[in-house]
Amino acid sequence: MxxxxxxxxxxxxxxxxxxxxxxxxxxxxxxxxxxxxxxxxxxxxxxxxYAPVLRELFDDxxxxxxxxxxxxxxxxxxxxxxxxxxxxxxxxxxxxxxxxxxxxxxxxxxxxxxxxxxxxxxxxxxxxxxxxxxxxxxxxxxxxxxxxxxxxxxxxxxxxxxxxxxxxxxxVATIAFEFRKLLTYFANLTGAPLDFVNWQGHDFSMRGMSGVHDAMRCGAGHLLSFTGTDTIPAIDYLEDHYGADADRELVGGSIPASEHSVMALRILLTLQRLERDPAHAALEPKALRRQAELEVVREFVTQGYPQGMVSIVSDTFDFWNVMTVVAKELKADILARKPDALGNAKVVFRPDSGDPVKILTGYTDEELLHSNGVLAVSEAGKYTVKATGESISEAERTGAVQCLWNIYGGTTTAKGYKVLDSHVGLIYGDSITLPRARDIMLRLASKGFASCNVVLGIGSYVYGMNSRDTFGYALKAIYAEVGGEAxxxxxxxxxxxxxxxxxxxxxxxxxxxxxxxxxxxxxxxxxxxxxxxxxxxxxxxxxxxxxxxxxxxxxxxxxxxxxxxxxxx
Missing domain, CATH: 3.20.140.10 (nicotinate phosphoribosyltransferase)
Structure with missing residues (x-):
């Protein structure tokens, strides 16, 4: 050609x-x-x-x-x-x-x-x-x-x-560092361990970037500020071009994690088998599906991954049921899981839809409808969101972090902020921006929770939504010598x-x-x-x-x- x-x-x-x-x-x-x-x-x-940064932390x-x-x-x-x-x-x-x-x-x-x-x-x-x-x-x-x-x-x-x-x-390296600044500030504010910040920003961006080469180079930029990544070739790139050696240093890491295809298949397969069992004939379809989801999560935490860390995407059907019922039913199983060589034995629940700020931290009383000076609660135990008129449950009002705390409890930092029991945690990686990350941190702190209760997946919604104009990069000639004349x-x-x-x-x-x-x-x-x-x-x-x-x-x-x-x- x-x-x-x-x-x-x-x-x-x-x-x-x-x-x-x-x-x-x-x-x-x-x-x-x-x-x-x-x-x-x-x-x-x-x-x-045009930079998508927080002006309170960005220093030009x-x-x-x-x-x-x-x-x-x-x-x-x-x-x-x-x-x-x-x-x-x-x-x-x-x-x-x-x-x-x-x-x-x-x-x-x-x-x-x-x-x-x-x-x-x-x-x-x-x-x-x-x-x-x-x-x-x-x-x-x-x-x-x-x-x-x-x-x-x-x-x-x-x-x-x-x-x-x-x-x-x-x-991308700049935006990643702005995330690191934010998470470091709130770790200091709430007494969370600073080492955890290395893992608190996790690169979820590869599938949404403009090709493999783009993903690996930008993923390498993320790894200047964090060690959490799902972009495998970014580690290869740093070994090839920046003298990194994953055998001798921590370049980047992740944990086993399920996705929706895995969860949906296993839940629906289990559901079909339960439907064929006469013992479950009296259960309504929703109750039967919830039972199937419970069994699938139980298999994950007791058989598939009985030790170490595992992340389970939890919104395939009913996230709030997972947070309030499944998590409670499996408390003994989760607390009994064995640690890995690094001492970790954590089940990380992953919501993946909805407003990340509200999903993780819930609603403030000011955001809900009041009647005669007190929160209005319907006979069904529902609250009403002022801005939208939407009805929400007690779990939604509480937020995922508080839901897990209510079941598992935990410890408090030296500054008095609550940290979930080490066997459970949360990661959210859908459309996380710096403003949303700030709001999550602020609302957790206002509810008395340390910043380390959540990991944030940073994806192409942030790393891919930029252009050369984000920071105005340009290459220009500045000096010449022509026939000896400068x-x-x-x-x-x-x-x-x-x-x-x-x-x-x-x-x-x-x-x-x-x-x-x-x-x-x-x-x-x-x-x-x-x-x-x-x-x-x-x-x-x-x-x-x-x-x-x-x-x-x-x-x-x-x-x-x-x-x-x-x-x-």
Missing amino acids: NAPDRNEFLEKNNLVPFNLADFYKTGHPSMYPKATTKLVANFTPRSAK KVVWFGLQGFIQEFLIELFGNEFFRKPKAQAVRKYKRRMDTALGPDAVPVSNLERLHDLGYLPLEIRSLPEGSRVDIKVPPVIFINTHPDFPWVSTYFETVVSCESWKPST VDIYKDPATDDGTKKSAKGLLRVEKEGDRFVLYEQQTVGQAEGGALVPVFRDGELLVTQSLAEVRERLQSSWVCPEPGSISWA
Whole structure:
């Protein structure tokens, strides 16, 4: 599909290094002044005005992550295998065919690529801040500089693929850290163990991301802040590109868990068998189904997983029956389960529908209808929600955490907040956002429960609902040398609100206190200093960073506010 001679054997296109661009980039090398010998570009998060963050905790910083993996995958492996280590004619053939078929024969010359192939390496230097750094908005965490005067265009040609592969891992890593901030704050407020925060944000996003590669790179960004994940390839990615070793360190983990297909099949199969038993002939269909669900959950906690941890999705039919009847009927069985090697023997119930805030924490009295100054309760024991007129049960009013507490009890933290017995817990992973997570934490605390009573599954509803504009990432040229003359390049559109105004000239980034500060229009000597250090040059990776280093850098970059110091909107 890529040979000019249609009689020639047709091979797959696969990834063609110089095809990883917008078409308009292909014409730019010849558009720069012919005497251009140097070009410098920067990649910058320009704005947080669209960021789905909590303003009480967000401090206008983004987590810089993903460059090392990008360099290894694309600039070293892909360019080596598909360009520099191939014969020159073969290396440029697919590129030329694509340009000819899309833009017209010889509309884009291949002479630049042929000369680059003769050179034998990618004449590009990349300077970066350390990954895991939290970089201030409008400060570039990375710059690109050509290292050979004949190839200035390499600094900006890769804008498209750099942006395409870099904005999202960094964005997801930032949002994950915002979740970690929130959960750390409430752990401190309620006296919950801080170690539990590592597991309290769990990555449920893979199935909703834009492909496996997207999921693994973004899942790796999540794992900078947490260790809970269901995105298996994220662990593989961190081992392949960030020196992680799951045999020697905790990269990421999960627990056995059921899904609706498993529960529905087993419940309905059990139901059919109960229906055939004359002993159950007097039971109504709903009662019979509840009996079937009880038996299935009993099998899970006593036979399938008699020790350690297991998560059971619990809303296949009647979540509140599971919380009030099944959980009570199986109390002895659940408390008798044996711990695993780590001392865990927990059954985690998973609701998966409804309003997560209300499901976990219930309703406040102010949200329910009153009569003569007291809560209005119908003869059927139902309450009425003011906002909707909906009738709810006592269990719904109470919330899942309180339901389990009423059955299993537990302990209290040093700060007086209740923690469920270690044999039971809850995880909710349907449409959890930062505002919803905040509301869950606030309402649990107001009811006297510690934050560690729930784990939050963070899915593609958060990690996938972003774009390059979430933090305004853009790669722009900032400096050139043309015939020995230096030019400070910048853009400042009169029709823009200032977001698109770019940095100007050679730059330097300095770490000053807990901030990164940008200095523009620097001399050549000044631009050699600062926090941006060369990590890639002429086809070689100069600096390697491990997952452990990146995690430590990120997690030590923030000091949690004092408990009670935040006034939540």
